[in-house]
Amino acid sequence: MTRSVWLKADDAVGDWETRKRRITAGLESGVDWVLVDEDDVERVRELGAVNVAAFRADDVDVIDEADPNEDAEPDAWVVGKGGEGDGTVDLPTDFSGSADLSALRRGNADAGYVHILGEEYESFAEAAAEDAEYTLVVGKDWTIIPLENLIARIGEETTLVAGVESAEEAETAFETLDIGADAVLLDSDDPDAIRRTVAARDAAEREQLDMSWATVTAVEEAGSADRVCVDTGSLMEDDEGMLVGSMSRGLFFVHAETAESPYVASRPFRVNAGAVHAYVRTPDGGTKYLAELTSGDEVQVVDRDGRTRAAVVGRAKIEKRPMFRVEVETEAGDRIETLLQNAETIKVSTREGRTAVTDLEAGDEVLVYLEEGGRHFGEAIEERIIEQ
Numbered sequence: 001m002t003r004s005v006w007l008k009a010d011d012a013v014g015d016w017e018t019r020k021r022r023i024t025a026g027l028e029s030g031v032d033w034v035l036v037d038e039d040d041v042e043r044v045r046e047l048g049a050v051n052v053a054a055f056r057a058d059d060v061d062v063i064d065e066a067d068p069n070e071d072a073e074p075d076a077w078v079v080g081k082g083g084e085g086d087g088t089v090d091l092p093t094d095f096s097g098s099a100d101l102s103a104l105r106r107g108n109a110d111a112g113y114v115h116i117l118g119e120e121y122e123s124f125a126e127a128a129a130e131d132a133e134y135t136l137v138v139g140k141d142w143t144i145i146p147l148e149n150l151i152a153r154i155g156e157e158t159t160l161v162a163g164v165e166s167a168e169e170a171e172t173a174f175e176t177l178d179i180g181a182d183a184v185l186l187d188s189d190d191p192d193a194i195r196r197t198v199a200a201r202d203a204a205e206r207e208q209l210d211m212s213w214a215t216v217t218a219v220e221e222a223g224s225a226d227r228v229c230v231d232t233g234s235l236m237e238d239d240e241g242m243l244v245g246s247m248s249r250g251l252f253f254v255h256a257e258t259a260e261s262p263y264v265a266s267r268p269f270r271v272n273a274g275a276v277h278a279y280v281r282t283p284d285g286g287t288k289y290l291a292e293l294t295s296g297d298e299v300q301v302v303d304r305d306g307r308t309r310a311a312v313v314g315r316a317k318i319e320k321r322p323m324f325r326v327e328v329e330t331e332a333g334d335r336i337e338t339l340l341q342n343a344e345t346i347k348v349s350t351r352e353g354r355t356a357v358t359d360l361e362a363g364d365e366v367l368v369y370l371e372e373g374g375r376h377f378g379e380a381i382e383e384r385i386i387e388q
Contacts, residue, residue, distance in 0.1 A: 002182075002205065003174060003180075003182065003183060003201045003204050003205050004032035004033060004159075004161075004182070004183040004201065005030075005031045005032050005033070005170070005183065005184055005186060005197055005198050005201050006031070006032065006033040006034070006035055006053070006136070006161055006183055006184065006185040006186065007022065007023065007026040007031045007033065007034050007035065007185075007186050007194065008035050008163075008185055008186065008187040009022050009023050009026070009034050009035060009036050009040070009044075010035060010036055010037045010040075010055060010081070011037050013187075013189070016040070016043070018189070019036070019040065020043075020047070021189070022188075022189050022194075023036075023044060023047055024047060024048075025189075025191040025194050026050070026194055027047060027048040027050055028191075029191070029194045029195045029197075029198045030198045031050065031186075031194065031198060032050070032051055032183070032201075033050065033051040033052070033053055033075075033076075033183075034050050034051070034052055034053070035053045035054075035055070035078065035136075035185065036052065036053075036054055036055070037054065037055050038054045038055060038056060038074075040054070041054050041072050041073065041074050042072045051075045051076070052074045052075055052076075053074055053075065053076040053077075053078050053110075053111060053134070054074035054076075054077060054078060055078050055079075055080075055081040055082075055113070056077055056078070056079055056103075056108075056109065076110040076111050076133070076134060077108070077109040077110050077111070078109060078110070078111040078112070078113050078134075078136065079099075079100045079103045079104065079108075079109040079111070079112060079113065080100050080112050080113030080114055080128075080136070081113055083099060083100050084098055084099065084100045084124070085100050085112060085113045085114045085115065085124070085128070086113065086114070086115045087115055087117050087121075091120060091121065091124060095123075095124060095127045098124075098127075100112060100128065101127055101128060101131070104128060104131040104132050105131050109132075110132065110133045110134060111132050111133060111134035111135065111136060111161075112125070112128030112129070112132040112134075112135050112136065113136045113138070114128060114135070114136065114137050114138070115138050115139075115140060116137055116138065116139045116140065116146045117140050122146055122149055122150060125137050125150060125154070126150070126153055126154050129154040129157045129158040129160075130157065132158050133158065133159060134158065134159045134161055134183075135150075135154065135158045135159070135160055135161065136161040136163065136185055137150055137160070137161070137162055137163060138162075138163030138185065138187075139163060147162055147173060147176050147181065148176055151176055151179055151180070151181065159182045159183060160181050160182050160183070161181065161182065161183040161184065161185050162181040162183070162184050162185065163184070163185045163187065164184045164185065164186055164187070164197070165186070165187050165188055166188065166193055166197075167193050167196030167197045167199070167200055169184075170184045170186065170196075170197040170200045170201070171200045171203075171204075174200060174201070174203075174204035175204070180204060184197065184201075202309065206307060206308050206309055207283070207285065207300075207308045208306055208307060208308070209302060209306035209308060209369055210306060210369075211253065211304070211305070211306045211367050211368070211369055212330065212331070212367075212368055212369070212370050213331075213351070213365045213366070213367060213368070214250070214328035214329060214330045214331075214336070214365065214366060214368045215328060215329050215363065215364070215365055216326065216327070216328050216360055216361065216362050216363060216364045216365070216366060217327050217328060217329050217335065217362055218325065218326070218327040218337075218362060219324055219325075219326050219327075219357070219360045219361065219362065220324065220325050221322070221323075221324060221325075221342065222323045222324060222325040222339055223322070223323065224320050224321065224322050224323065225275040225276070225320070225321070225323045225339060226275060226276045226291075226318050226319070226320055227272065227273075227274060227275050227276070227318070227319060227320075227321045227323065227339075227341045228273050228274065228275070228276055228278075228290035228291065228293065228316055228317065228318050229270050229271070229272050229273065229316070229317040229319075230242065230270065230271045230273050230280065230290070230293060230299060230313060230316055231267075231269050231270050231313070231314045231315040231316070231317060232269050232270075232271075232299065232301070232311040232312060232313060232314060233269070233311065233312040233313070233314040234269065234301075234311050234312070235268045235269055236256035236258060236268050236269065236271075236301055236311075237256075237258065237268075237303065238258045238259070238354075239303045239304045239305075240255075240256055240258075240301050240302065240303045241253055241254050241255040241256050241271055241301070241302065241303075241349075242254055242256075242271045242273055242280055242281070242299060242300065242301060242302065243280065243281040243300065243302055243369050244271075244273045244274050244278050244279065244280045244281075244290070244338060245274075245278055245279055245336060245337075245338040245368075246274075246275075246277065246278055246279075246336075246337050246338045246339065247279075247336045247337065247338075248279055248287055248371065249334070249336065249370065249371055249372070250328075250330065250334065250336030250368050250369070250370050250371070251279065251281055251338075251368060251369045251371075252326070252328075252336075252338050252340075252348060252366065252367075252368055253302065253304070253348060253349050253366070253367040253368065253369065254271055254272070254273060254274070254340070254346065254347070254348055255271070255347040255348065255349060255354055256268055256269075256270060256271050256301075257270045257271070257272065257345055259347065259354065261344065261345050263344060263345060264345055269314070272340075272341055272343070272345065272346045273290055274290060274338055274339050274340050274341070275290070275323060275338075275339040276289065276290050276291035276318060277289060277290070277291070277339075278290050278338055278339065280293070280299055280300075281299070281300045281302075281369070282297075282298060282299055282300055283298050283299070283300045283308070283309075283310040290316070291318070293313050293316040294313065294316060295313055295314055295315055295316075296312065296313065297312070297313040298310045298311065298312055298313070299311055299313055302369075304349055304367060306369075321341045321342070321343070322341070322342040323339045323340065323341055323342055324339070324340050324341070324342050324357055324358075324360075325337060325338075325339055326338055326339075326340055326348075326357065326360065326366075328366055328368065330368070330370060334370075336368065340357045341357070342357070342358065343357070343358065344356045344358050346358075348360065348366045348367070349366060349367040350364050350365060350366050350367070351364075351365045352364075
């Protein structure tokens with residue numbers, strides 16, 4: 001599931017300068033959407049690149065044809081403000097006559113905005129979700145129960161956006177019922193709260209991998225090969241690295257070059273990942289050949305506990321270097337291997353901690369990630385594939 005952060009910045013926030021400060025903080029933090037009034041769409045476009053959702057200023061029957069000024073057109077129209085959705089207009093007992101729902105059903109809006117003022121508003125949100133691409137729900141007194149109900153009832157019909165006022169509420173919304181809301185709508189001027197909400201989004205999207213130990217059966221010189229250093233556009237921590245290997249069913253954890261060495265300075269943006277033929281795991285659960293990586297691609301960074309995040313490749317550096325062939329045996333008796341450069345700066349993770357590949361010996365246990373099945377163009381497939 002792809003999570004997103006929406007930032008509320010309509011006229012309820014304050015004057016334009018107040019809204020502008022909030023929007024600017026959101027852009028700098030990496031929010032995905034900004035929710036404004038219709039008149040502010042072009043202003044937001046001038047501030048930076050972000051998806052813009054806009055409350056309609058009036059109830060029109062037909063959305064105008066493409067505006068010659070594309071900057072004035074939002075990416076999504078929202079109904080519900082100043083109407084039935086937020087309680088400004090009494091909620092009809094028969095939803096079939098609802099103006100807000102009619103706009104969604106006629107295709108005059110993409111999203112419904114609903115204040116959860118009582119159980120009947122939960123039902124109204126459910127009705128809106130039938131036609132809305134996005135359903136924005138804001139609790140009058142933020143509680144988890146209405147969100148649990150809505151996740152259970154409409155979570156698969158629409159992109160459910162939960163209104164929150166803090167990063168802590170955002171974390172809870174992303175975790176509710178182990179599924180979580182698809183997105184949050186943050187109503188806060190605090191730049192730190194905005195940054196931490198974006199961080200909560202990133203944490204909720206991260207895959208958690210089950211790492212395993214495998215026993216080294218052979219470490220032997222393998223001649224020279226074209227090896228790849230993957231340099232990312234972000235810094236890695238001491239316990240982070242990448243998953244690489246010659247066989248898709250088993251990838252080795254290789255540390256980033258975060259440690260100081262008497263031979264070279266630390267390069268915490270780099271993983272010396274192995275030979276060009278090897279796989280590296282990507283954030284979508286797929287793999288790429290190291291030789292395929294180019295600037296702008298994404299790779300998966302993982303730590304010793306299996307926590308993952310995405311990193312952008314800044315450069316893939318290929319040079320001919322002497323190599324080791326490292327072979328290990330899993331608890332199930334399967335043997336997997338990879339080629340790693342014969343150098344003291346390349347380190348894998350053993351039971352004793354970070355170990356240079358030059359110090360690796362038969363009997364050591366190293367950290368690996370194991371998968372069933374094979375790969376076709378980087379995608380996991382249920383097919384008998386023999387790798388040796």
